[in-house]
Amino acid sequence: MRRLLRFLPGFTLLFGMVSNAHACFCGGPGPVCSIQMGSSIIFRGTVVESTLIPNITTVKRPDGTEMQLASNGTFKVRLSVAETFSGEPKAEQIIYTSQQSSACGFPFQVGREYVVFTYVSDARLWTSRCSRTALLEPGVENAAVTWMRAYKTAPHGSVISGSLRLPLDSNITVVPATVQLSGPDSRTVTADSEGRYVFGNLKAGEYSVAALVPEGFATSKPTKIRVADKGCAEVNWPVTYEGRIRGNVVDADGRPVADMRMELQYASEARMNSSHITTTDLNGSYEFQHLSPGDYLVAARNPGYLTEDGASTIYYPHSPRPEARTIALGPAASVDRVDFVLARLRSTRTVRVNVILPDGSPAPAGLYLYAFPNGSRGDEPTRTGLTDASGSAVLPLSPGREYAISVALDREHPGCGGTILTFSDDKEARTVVINHPQACAR
Numbered sequence: 001m002r003r004l005l006r007f008l009p010g011f012t013l014l015f016g017m018v019s020n021a022h023a024c025f026c027g028g029p030g031p032v033c034s035i036q037m038g039s040s041i042i043f044r045g046t047v048v049e050s051t052l053i054p055n056i057t058t059v060k061r062p063d064g065t066e067m068q069l070a071s072n073g074t075f076k077v078r079l080s081v082a083e084t085f086s087g088e089p090k091a092e093q094i095i096y097t098s099q100q101s102s103a104c105g106f107p108f109q110v111g112r113e114y115v116v117f118t119y120v121s122d123a124r125l126w127t128s129r130c131s132r133t134a135l136l137e138p139g140v141e142n143a144a145v146t147w148m149r150a151y152k153t154a155p156h157g158s159v160i161s162g163s164l165r166l167p168l169d170s171n172i173t174v175v176p177a178t179v180q181l182s183g184p185d186s187r188t189v190t191a192d193s194e195g196r197y198v199f200g201n202l203k204a205g206e207y208s209v210a211a212l213v214p215e216g217f218a219t220s221k222p223t224k225i226r227v228a229d230k231g232c233a234e235v236n237w238p239v240t241y242e243g244r245i246r247g248n249v250v251d252a253d254g255r256p257v258a259d260m261r262m263e264l265q266y267a268s269e270a271r272m273n274s275s276h277i278t279t280t281d282l283n284g285s286y287e288f289q290h291l292s293p294g295d296y297l298v299a300a301r302n303p304g305y306l307t308e309d310g311a312s313t314i315y316y317p318h319s320p321r322p323e324a325r326t327i328a329l330g331p332a333a334s335v336d337r338v339d340f341v342l343a344r345l346r347s348t349r350t351v352r353v354n355v356i357l358p359d360g361s362p363a364p365a366g367l368y369l370y371a372f373p374n375g376s377r378g379d380e381p382t383r384t385g386l387t388d389a390s391g392s393a394v395l396p397l398s399p400g401r402e403y404a405i406s407v408a409l410d411r412e413h414p415g416c417g418g419t420i421l422t423f424s425d426d427k428e429a430r431t432v433v434i435n436h437p438q439a440c441a442r
Helices: 143-150
Strands: 003-007 011-014 017-020 042-060 066-086 092-098 113-117 119-121 124-126 158-165 178-182 187-190 196-202 205-212 223-227 232-234 243-251 261-266 272-279 285-291 294-301 305-307 313-315 327-329 340-342 345-347 349-356 368-373 383-386 392-397 402-408 417-422 430-433
Touching: 042 092, 066 113, 066 143, 158 178, 158 205, 158 223, 178 196, 187 196, 223 232, 243 294, 243 327, 261 285, 272 285, 285 294, 368 392, 402 430, 417 430
Parallel strands: 003 066, 092 124, 158 232, 243 340, 349 430
Antiparallel strands: 011 017, 042 066, 042 113, 066 092, 119 124, 158 196, 178 187, 178 205, 205 223, 243 285, 261 272, 261 294, 294 313, 294 327, 305 345, 349 392, 368 383, 368 402, 383 392, 402 417
């Protein structure tokens, strides 16, 4: 029986969220003095052996062939321990890390020396690229190792510090602010001219830290932090202006348009401000919050709502971008009634497309269909569908428009079939024949 091997991206659990791991994103580890001595096993050692534990499952396809799916595996790494900083000393340690770097697996090499920071999961010691684990180069000082060696003789007392910063698009970098600390010690300090603050010589324990900013600004809620004796903690505060832009979206008959994607863009730049994207509620209302002063454009965008000339993005009040009305927002100001009346709209309909092989049998599952709108101004999006187990895919198309339909493994592979389709407003399924099956073979 023919077997196929397909590699799927792994999955990683970071900060309580599960995501498809195309890249490893880690929060900063903080200063070396925030290392929690005694809470985990930390050591210096040399890799003796690294063994891959694969993660492969076999599934059956609709045509009866089997396919092996290889997802993120695990490396079992054995290290000879030269120095233990935290935890019970041992001559050797066994640790585990993810196979894929995209799942934050750490790239150990046999024969190289590392400082290893571990955590426990399923009764095993693990590490990752998101820990302080690092390669130790001969003759190069590692700040974490230096600090841990000095820990036993360090003076008692803890430090909590941080900074307050406005967004990069602000014309100032700091604001007058005070920071309050409550816990085993209670104190208040004023941030300096660079937005920094420090609480020193504290007792160990759990503290609540709060930043107080002037009217017209906003920052995070008070946070709790635990600091160890001889250690430190860092708490930074993102500060934003309290600027707001609000409005409503209705159709030509005055009915609210819900779930419309609303985008805020800089008036002087073509790129979108990705920090400010929202959708309308059931009443057609939307609001952008925490905005810095500046000139903005507001756009309504939804591939399901197209104008008669093929645009999927409509700028306030109802125009393409070159004719959009600029909204000037002052410090901590609010601009209301940025309303849209979406006229001359054309909605899409769901079209089922059957993909078949030259012999008339259904195409395999997992093939991509791309519908390219012919004669569009260029801002109507390409529609995408995926074949199911019966060889069918669903595409959202506009009645009366002509589309070039292409079938492929994905965007990086050549097409293996296609057709020109003019969609009329009916429910009849369309058919696309794969003319070059070899181009879609896995």
